[in-house]
Amino acid sequence: MTGGPALRVSGLSVAYGDVVAVHDATFSVAAGEACAITGPNGNGKSSILMGIAGLVRRRGGVEIFGDPAPNGDVRWAARHGLTLVPERRQLYPDLSAADNVVLGCYPWTRSMRRARRSGPFSKAIDLFPEMRPHLRQPAGTLSGGQQQMVAIMRGLASDPRILAVDEPCLGLAEAVSRRVYDALASIHAAGTTLIVVEEAPRRALMICGRRVEVRNGVAGAP
Amino acid sequence: MKFGNLVIAGLVTGSIYAVFAVCVSVWYRVSNILNLAVGDFAMVGALGTDDLVRVRSWPLPAAIVTTLAVVAVFGYVYDRVVLRLAQDGRRRQEGIVITFFFTFALSFFIDGVAKILFGTDVHAAPALWSGGSLTILSGLHAERAGVLVLACALICGSMFWLYIRYTLGGKAMEASGENPLGARIAGIDTRRYRRLVFVGTAVIAAVFGIIESPITGYMYLSGATISLTGFIAAAYGGFRKPGRALLAGLFIGILEALLGGYVSAEYGDTVMYAILAALVLAWPRAMGFGSAVSQ
Numbered sequence: 326m327t328g329g330p331a332l333r334v335s336g337l338s339v340a341y342g343d344v345v346a347v348h349d350a351t352f353s354v355a356a357g358e359a360c361a362i363t364g365p366n367g368n369g370k371s372s373i374l375m376g377i378a379g380l381v382r383r384r385g386g387v388e389i390f391g392d393p394a395p396n397g398d399v400r401w402a403a404r405h406g407l408t409l410v411p412e413r414r415q416l417y418p419d420l421s422a423a424d425n426v427v428l429g430c431y432p433w434t435r436s437m438r439r440a441r442r443s444g445p446f447s448k449a450i451d452l453f454p455e456m457r458p459h460l461r462q463p464a465g466t467l468s469g470g471q472q473q474m475v476a477i478m479r480g481l482a483s484d485p486r487i488l489a490v491d492e493p494c495l496g497l498a499e500a501v502s503r504r505v506y507d508a509l510a511s512i513h514a515a516g517t518t519l520i521v522v523e524e525a526p527r528r529a530l531m532i533c534g535r536r537v538e539v540r541n542g543v544a545g546a547p
Numbered sequence: 548m549k550f551g552n553l554v555i556a557g558l559v560t561g562s563i564y565a566v567f568a569v570c571v572s573v574w575y576r577v578s579n580i581l582n583l584a585v586g587d588f589a590m591v592g593a594l595g596t597d598d599l600v601r602v603r604s605w606p607l608p609a610a611i612v613t614t615l616a617v618v619a620v621f622g623y624v625y626d627r628v629v630l631r632l633a634q635d636g637r638r639r640q641e642g643i644v645i646t647f648f649f650t651f652a653l654s655f656f657i658d659g660v661a662k663i664l665f666g667t668d669v670h671a672a673p674a675l676w677s678g679g680s681l682t683i684l685s686g687l688h689a690e691r692a693g694v695l696v697l698a699c700a701l702i703c704g705s706m707f708w709l710y711i712r713y714t715l716g717g718k719a720m721e722a723s724g725e726n727p728l729g730a731r732i733a734g735i736d737t738r739r740y741r742r743l744v745f746v747g748t749a750v751i752a753a754v755f756g757i758i759e760s761p762i763t764g765y766m767y768l769s770g771a772t773i774s775l776t777g778f779i780a781a782a783y784g785g786f787r788k789p790g791r792a793l794l795a796g797l798f799i800g801i802l803e804a805l806l807g808g809y810v811s812a813e814y815g816d817t818v819m820y821a822i823l824a825a826l827v828l829a830w831p832r833a834m835g836f837g838s839a840v841s842q
Contacts, residue, residue: 380732403734415729417722424718432734437715479733 329391331356331487331518332377332407336385339369339376346372349385350544352537354487356390359519361529364539370522371412373539374491378402378409390486403432406486410493412522414476418465422456422475425464429482445484448515452478452508470501477508488512489520494528506532548686553808554801555683559693559762561800562700566755567777568784568792569704570748575786576724578630578741580646585752586774587657588618590767592753593760594665596672607673611757615750622749625653626742635738654771661767671760692761699758703751704793720744724787779823799823 330353339347347369354360362370376383379399387394389405402409408429416425426449430440440446450457453474459467464475473493480488490509494502510532513519523529526536537544570585592614599610633640633649640646676691683689711717722730723737730737756765763769780799784791802822807815 378732380728399731400734400736403732409732411729411732415726415732417725417729419725420718420721424721427715428718428722428730428733428735431715431719435715437713437718440715483733 329356330354330388331358331390332520333388334373334377334385335387337373337376337387338384339372339381341381346542347376347383347539347544348542350537350539352544354518354520356486356518357516358535359513359521359533361526361533361536362520362522362539362544363524363526363529363536366524368539369542369544370524370539371491372542373544374409374489374520374522375411378407378489380409380411400432403483408432408480408483408485408488410476410480410488410490412491412495414472416464416472416475416479419463421461422464422467422471423450423460425475426450426460426478426482429479430484432483440482443484445482449478449482452481452511453504470497470505473497473501473505474508477505477512481512485517487518487520489522491522492524493521494523502528549808550805551684551687553804555687555689556693557801557804558797559690559696559759559800560803561797562697563755563759563773563796564776564780564800565793565796566700566703567752567773568780568796569707569789570752571774571777571781572784572786572789572792573707574741574744574748575781576789577720577737577744578634579641579643580630580649581643581778581786582745582748583647583650583774583778584654584657584770585748585777586772587654587661587770588622588749588752589756589759589773590661590765590770591618591657592756593672593765593769594661594670594767595753596757597670597760598665600673601670611672614757615753618749618753619746622746623742626745629653630741630745631738634741654774658767658770665767667767669764669766671764672757674761675758690762692758695758696755696762699755707789783827 333353335351337347337350338345350373362373364370372381375381377387379394379397379402382397389402389407392405394405395401417428427437427440427446429449430443430446434440434443456471456474456478459471464472467475477490477493480490493505493509497505506528509519509521513532519533521529521533529536538546567585571582574580574582595614595617596610599605599613600607629649674692676695678691680688680690681694711721719730719735720740722733723735723740727737776799777796780796781792783795799819803815803819806818810818
C-alpha cells in the first residue's frame with residue numbers, strides 16, 4: 326500500500342447536456358477512512374459517485390491509489406479496486422441471488438470454482454447470514470432490503486479496496502437500514518475504505534468519520 | 548408409419564429452426580439487437596463449402612475449415628466496424644426498429660455477395676455421412692444428414708446450457724443481457740460478450756448450413772427463409788428466453804411437416820403461418836410477445 330490517499334478527486338464536473346450536476350468538486354479520501362457524501366436529493370451526490378466510478382462522462386481528474394482513472398470506463402474502476410454499489414442496486418433479476426454475488430468476483434477471476442472457494446466470496450456470503458435461505462431465489466423476486474443486501478454482497482465479493490455505496494437505505498424500513506449500516510461498519514472495520522452517499526447525514530455519521538457536503542452541485546466541508 | 552416419418556422429418560427441420568431461434572434470442576439478450584442475418588451465415592456455410600469442393604476441387608475438411616474461418620472473421624470485423632460505430636460511441640443507436648436495420652442490411656449484403664460468388668442455382672455441401680436413409684424401426688426412416696443435424700443440435704444445445712449453468716463466463720454473459728449497466732459495474736465487458744455471441748452464432752449457423760444442405764439444398768436467398776422461421780420461433784420466446792425459443796422451433800418444424808404431409812404440400816406453409824398468427828392473437832402474453840414489445 327502506498328502512503329497517498331485512496332481516492333483523489335480534483336476539479337470534477339459532471340454535466341447532462343446543458344445541466345451541470347456537479348461543479349468543480351475537489352476532495353480526497355485517505356486509505357482506510359470512511360467518508361460520507363451528504364446533501365439534499367437532486368444536488369449531485371450520486372453524480373459525483375458516478376463520475377468517479379466512470380459511469381458518466383466527467384471533466385477533471387480522479388486518481389485511485391495514485392493511478393489516474395480513464396474517463397467513462399467503469400470496468401477500469403472495478404479492476405483497480407473501486408467497486409460501486411449503485412443506486413437502485415442494478416442486480417440481474419433472473420439470476421439467483423448467489424449468482425449475483427458470485428459475479429462480483431469477475432474483476433479478479435474467470436473461474437467459477439476459484440470464485441466460489443475464494444475468501445472474498447465467503448466473506449460476502451457470511452456478511453448477511455439471514456440471506457442464506459434466499460440464495461437460490463431469483464434476485465428479482467427478493468424484497469427491496471434483501472436486494473440491497475445482495476448488491477452489497479456482490480460489491481464485497483469483488484474484494485474492493487474502496488467500496489462506494491450509493492444511497493444504501495433508500496426506501497428501506499428502519500430495521501433493515503440499521504442492519505445494512507451494521508454490515509457497512511463491519512466492512513470498514515475489516516480495513517476497506519468506505520464511501521457512502523446518504524441523504525441523512527446523521528445516519529451516515531454513525532460509521533463515517535468525515536463528510537463531504539454537496540449543495541447545488543458544489544462539494545465542500547459542511 | 549407415415550405419422551412417425553413425418554414427425555422425424557419435422558424434428559430435423561424443427562431442430563434447425565430451434566438452433567436458429569436460440570441463436571437469435573441469445574444474441575438479443577446480450578445486445579438488444581435482432582439478428583436477421585443468422586440464416587445467411589448458414590447459406591454461406593453451405594454454398595461456400597460446396598464452391599470450394601466442387602468448383603475449386605479443395606479437399607472437404609479444408610473447405611469446411613476455410614468457410615467457417617471466413618464466417619468467423621467476417622462476423623468479427625462486422626462487430627468491430629459496424630456495431631462498434633453504431634453502438635459504442637457517444638451517440639448510441641438504440642431502439643428495436645433502428646437496430647433491426649443493422650442486421651437487415653447485413654442480410655442483404657451477404658445475399659448480394661453470395662449471388663456474385665456462387666450464382667443463383669441450388670447447391671449443397673457434400674454429405675458428411677453419405678449413404679441411404681437409415682431404418683430405425685420397420686417403416687420408420689431417417690435421413691443420415693438429419694441424424695447428424697439432430698446430434699449436432701443436441702451437442703450445441705447442451706454445451707451452451709453447461710456454459711450458462713456452470714461457468715462464470717456464462718453467468719457474466721447472462722448478466723450482460725439482463726442488466727448491461729449492472730454488468731459493467733461488476734467489471735464485465737458487455738461488448739466482448741456481444742462480439743463473442745455474434746461470432747459464435749454465425750459459426751454455429753454456418754456449421755448447420757453445411758450439415759443440413761444435403762437435405763434441402765441452398766441457393767443465395769435461402770438464408771432469409773431460415774432466418775424468418777427461426778425469428779418467429781424466437782419471438783414465441785419473447786426473444787429473451789432461449790429455452791422457449793427452442794421448444795417453439797421444434798414445434799414449428801413438426802407442425803410444418805405434419806401439415807405438408809396431411810393437409811397439402813403446396814399450402815402447408817400458408818396454413819402453418821395462419822396457425823402461428825392465430826396462436827399469437829389468442830395468447831399474446833403466453834407467447835412472450837408482451838415482453839418483446841416492452842423491451
